[in-house]
Amino acid sequence: MSFIEARNLRKVFKMGHQEVVALDDVNISIERSSFTVVMGPSGSGKSTLLYLLGGLDKPTSGSIVIEGTALENMESHELAQFRKKKVGFVFQAFHLIPSMPAIENVIFPMRFNNIPSQKRRERAQALLQQVGLSDRLHHLPTELSGGQQQRVAIARALANEPSIILADEPTGNLDRKIGAEIIHYLHKLNQEGHTIVLVTHDPTLLPLATQVIYMLDGRTVAEDDYLSNISLVKAEEQEKA
Amino acid sequence: MSVLDLLSVIFYNLKRRKDRVLLTGLGVVIGSASVVLMVSLSSGLQRGATSQFGRMSDLKRVEVYPGMGQMMMMGGGGGENQPQMTTITPSLISKIKQIEGVDEVILQENLKTSYTIEFGRLTTYASVVGVNIQDLSPLDFIFAEGKPKIGPGVAIIGGWAAKNFINPNAKMGQQDPQQPQLLDKLVRLIITKSGSDGKETRKVVYLRIGGILKEARSSQDNNIYVRIEDVTSWNEWASGKRINRNKDGYDSLVVIAKEVKQSTAIAEEINQMGLMAYTPQMVVQGINSFFTVLQIFFGAIGAISLLVAAIGIANTMTMSVLERTAEIGLIKAIGASDEDVLRIFIGEASGIGFLGGVGGILVGWLGGQLLNMVALVYFAKQALKGAGGAPPETIVYTPLWLILAAGILSTLVGMISGYFPARRAMQMAPVAALKHE
Numbered sequence: 113m114s115f116i117e118a119r120n121l122r123k124v125f126k127m128g129h130q131e132v133v134a135l136d137d138v139n140i141s142i143e144r145s146s147f148t149v150v151m152g153p154s155g156s157g158k159s160t161l162l163y164l165l166g167g168l169d170k171p172t173s174g175s176i177v178i179e180g181t182a183l184e185n186m187e188s189h190e191l192a193q194f195r196k197k198k199v200g201f202v203f204q205a206f207h208l209i210p211s212m213p214a215i216e217n218v219i220f221p222m223r224f225n226n227i228p229s230q231k232r233r234e235r236a237q238a239l240l241q242q243v244g245l246s247d248r249l250h251h252l253p254t255e256l257s258g259g260q261q262q263r264v265a266i267a268r269a270l271a272n273e274p275s276i277i278l279a280d281e282p283t284g285n286l287d288r289k290i291g292a293e294i295i296h297y298l299h300k301l302n303q304e305g306h307t308i309v310l311v312t313h314d315p316t317l318l319p320l321a322t323q324v325i326y327m328l329d330g331r332t333v334a335e336d337d338y339l340s341n342i343s344l345v346k347a348e349e350q351e352k353a
Numbered sequence: 354m355s356v357l358d359l360l361s362v363i364f365y366n367l368k369r370r371k372d373r374v375l376l377t378g379l380g381v382v383i384g385s386a387s388v389v390l391m392v393s394l395s396s397g398l399q400r401g402a403t404s405q406f407g408r409m410s411d412l413k414r415v416e417v418y419p420g421m422g423q424m425m426m427m428g429g430g431g432g433e434n435q436p437q438m439t440t441i442t443p444s445l446i447s448k449i450k451q452i453e454g455v456d457e458v459i460l461q462e463n464l465k466t467s468y469t470i471e472f473g474r475l476t477t478y479a480s481v482v483g484v485n486i487q488d489l490s491p492l493d494f495i496f497a498e499g500k501p502k503i504g505p506g507v508a509i510i511g512g513w514a515a516k517n518f519i520n521p522n523a524k525m526g527q528q529d530p531q532q533p534q535l536l537d538k539l540v541r542l543i544i545t546k547s548g549s550d551g552k553e554t555r556k557v558v559y560l561r562i563g564g565i566l567k568e569a570r571s572s573q574d575n576n577i578y579v580r581i582e583d584v585t586s587w588n589e590w591a592s593g594k595r596i597n598r599n600k601d602g603y604d605s606l607v608v609i610a611k612e613v614k615q616s617t618a619i620a621e622e623i624n625q626m627g628l629m630a631y632t633p634q635m636v637v638q639g640i641n642s643f644f645t646v647l648q649i650f651f652g653a654i655g656a657i658s659l660l661v662a663a664i665g666i667a668n669t670m671t672m673s674v675l676e677r678t679a680e681i682g683l684i685k686a687i688g689a690s691d692e693d694v695l696r697i698f699i700g701e702a703s704g705i706g707f708l709g710g711v712g713g714i715l716v717g718w719l720g721g722q723l724l725n726m727v728a729l730v731y732f733a734k735q736a737l738k739g740a741g742g743a744p745p746e747t748i749v750y751t752p753l754w755l756i757l758a759a760g761i762l763s764t765l766v767g768m769i770s771g772y773f774p775a776r777r778a779m780q781m782a783p784v785a786a787l788k789h790e
Binding site for chain 2: 271
């Protein structure tokens with residue numbers, strides 16, 4: 113059995129009286145220490161999949177097993193426990209706490225994890241050093257560039273030594289050069305053995321992936337189908353814009 | 354999540370929205386300041402009202418007089434030999450001594466004939482009171498001069514009597530005489546008895562003044578204390594009859610309680626024996642219960658503004674939760690449990706309440722001090738105009754318990770106001786929260 117196994121995943125959102133199927137019959141396996149890129153246009157359900165894998169939401173049906181533990185039957189406090197111990201999130205919008213300096217943002221998740229204060233401070237310093245921010249420990253997020261903020265977010269994601277890092281369009285708010293820098297750090301983490309699942313619609317990230325999952329309209333599709341469809345989708349998007 | 358962690362997270366969250374915390378906290382400041390000021394004012398008034406009852410030792414005193422039966426009250430007037438009269442007989446005294454909490458029972462007898470007290474050419478008005486103790490320490494008088502000891506021919510004089518000698522032969526407009534130094538000097542007690550034929554006989558007793566009391570604005574100011582056996586013999590001489598204590602009893606008793614709180618119960622028990630007992634503690638208790646009601650009333654008025662402040666906190670927190678959906682999602686994503694989220698948001702609301710409370714205590718206390726200063730100036734002016742009575746030292750008094758209670762109350766107000774917004778934050782689905790942007 114793989115490190116992460118999702119079987120027959122289905123997720124339906126209720127929008128008023130209407131039901132929106134975000135995920136339909138998704139089956140994926142993710143190996144330990146892999147770098148999985150989930151590709152798809154907006155609305156394809158890729159973020160929903162990521163949140164289900166991270167225990168932030170529950171599937172409508174189907175099962176998710178991570179390291180032998182089934183998520184779909186967990187109570188909300190068990191899911192919180194799972195997120196705390198096993199998952200590190202990186203978001204497109206960074207989501208740093210504006211009043212906390214960089215080091216406090218990295219310490220923040222450890223506060224929920226009963227790590228002694230001396231130890232977590234040392235750990236936060238080491239993590240920020242890893243992402244090249246050892247001279248920015250006491251800067252507030254507003255005093256940091258977007259790329260630096262995202263690096264703080266990566267350090268924060270690593271705080272509780274998670275088994276998986278889930279990144280939701282981590283380069284979406286950054287220009288190409290800075291985005292590449294972020295990808296470089298994530299790649300480095302993968303080479304150190306971290307399992308990474310990254311959601312994006314940016315095909316330039318594909319070369320780093322050990323596995324690519326293509327998604328369209330809530331389903332996983334083969335590469336060929338994706339590529340033939342994506343030009344259509346792109347045209348539609350341009351029309352809308 | 355440890356309390357310390359919780360506090361530092363709350364600190365960072367409040368720090369971020371300084372102006373909002375300030376404005377919302379201001380409501381709490383006004384609320385708790387008005388509670389503190391209102392209750393301080395009624396506490397101050399209470400202190401003013403009870404302070405005239407003086408020292409704690411005064412509150413231990415129970416004064417006992419012969420009791421008049423119900424029949425007598427309705428009949429109006431009465432004589433000392435009426436059967437309805439309950440006199441202070443030795444058997445009742447021994448019962449009183451057995452009452453729980455009674456420390457000491459002092460017998461008192463007044464000189465019941467006409468008499469004057471003279472020193473040189475001067476005279477003063479004073480009541481001659483005989484007591485059955487040689488050492489007056491149990492009465493806990495404050496002495497201006499001398500010792501609390503009486504004996505054969507040695508008396509103690511009250512503060513007012515000692516300072517109010519007049520010249521009975523003074524002409525109109527003549528200045529009051531200079532007051533004599535009485536300590537260790539002899540005063541003359543001139544007792545007059547009128548015989549059945551109308552002929553007056555005088556008896557002159559010399560008393561050395563062994564001690565002079567400080568003025569206490571109490572009945573002792575007007576007394577001269579001597580031995581009870583002397584008063585008894587003078588009374589017997591004046592009336593020509595032997596006194597039967599089992600029938601006539603004593604004039605009065607002073608019962609000293611071991612503890613202030615026991616004096617009311619002692620007085621009530623003595624009253625049930627048919628005697629009349631009175632302790633200033635009873636009045637103090639009455640005043641205290643009146644002021645407790647006043648304090649609650651004043652406090653409730655102040656609490657109305659605290660209620661308004663509570664609505665302000667609830668409003669701010671609701672807004673805050675709505676604005677911070679992404680942050681709530683993040684907190685959940687990094688592993689905070691629902692309880693952690695609840696505690697963080699309730700903690701923030703409590704923090705606003707606490708900070709407002711601290712500010713309110715400060716403002717309320719300062720307001721009280723300001724009021725005291727204004728009042729002091731006002732009373733000083735009144736005193737210059739010649740309005741009588743000693744002015745109260747303060748009119749606003751902030752007790753320590755009030756400061757603690759106001760702090761706890763404000764924090765509690767924040768906590769309660771924050772509960773529903775915090776619950777809303779807790780119930781927010783993390784994904785919905787994160788997708789908000």
